[in-house]
Amino acid sequence: MTEGSQAVQEIAPFSIVPWMYEKELDKKYGVEIEKLENGIETGLIRTFERNIPFNGGYYNPISEINKKILKKYKSIPGFCSMKIKNKKDLEKHIKNLHELSYNHYLLKLEQEFGFPSYCCYTSSIDLFFSLLKRGYPNSSIFGNWKGNHAYLGLPFLLDSTQQRGFLIIDSTSDQLFHNKKVAPKNNIFVSLGEEWIYETDWGNGKNLYPSKEDDSAFSNLHTLREVPNSFVHESKDLERFFKEVFENPVEINPTFF
DSSP, X not given: OOHHHHXXXXXXXXXXXXXXXXXXXXXXXXXXXXXXXXXXXXXXXXXXXXXXXXXXXXXXOHHHHIIIIITTTTTSOSSOEEEEOSHHHHHHHHHHHHHHHHHXXXXXXXXXXXXXXXXXXXXXXXXXXXXXXXXXXXXXXXEETTTTEEXXXXXXXXXXXXXXXXXXXXXXXXXXOSOTTTOOTTEEEXXXXXXXXXXXXXXXXXXXXXXXXXXXXXXXXXXXXXXXXXXXXXXXXXXXXXXXXXXXXXXXXOOOO
């Protein structure tokens, strides 16, 4: 393959095996996520709180949202996608998202009894705000409310081919599977185009894609500007979302660990 042909190579959809990243992060943080249970103290709670700048669920302070997010993105379109140079660049963002979700998982495992069960929306809110604060203005929450589940998606546009796609990250994904021994924590995958299939054991294998038929909604920088509060205003105008995010690709420079 020549250098020129590699430059315009398209990205194929793929899923990540989260435990491969988990092993690296376990070593970095000195824990074994598989052996941790609710309420077990890791001695790292201050680190996790620092790494997850928003961790209050419905009660993240509006003053911090204004200061660290809304003022920061005054000139950025409310509907936007991030520019991606190539697959290597995409993989860097995948690692960023997974590490943030990993930090959030360990923080909530220590703080909240019952996590991750029925914590999908508050967890998505925390990751939504934290990703915005760390440099991802395209951070978006999707709620499939007939499926009773929420998770995040970050739209991207490949510079060389204008290929559209989404990085999907689910911070409470392990609750969606019957077999907890193999259930992926912090599930993450890359989808191309404007549609994807997200099927688990939840809802008898229901596709959790955010469709109008499933009473789905989204939250993003636009909805946050419309109604700036910690409960995170939703919109059901999914047609507008999927149309406009790719009309406004932006360069990003996230700040990570």
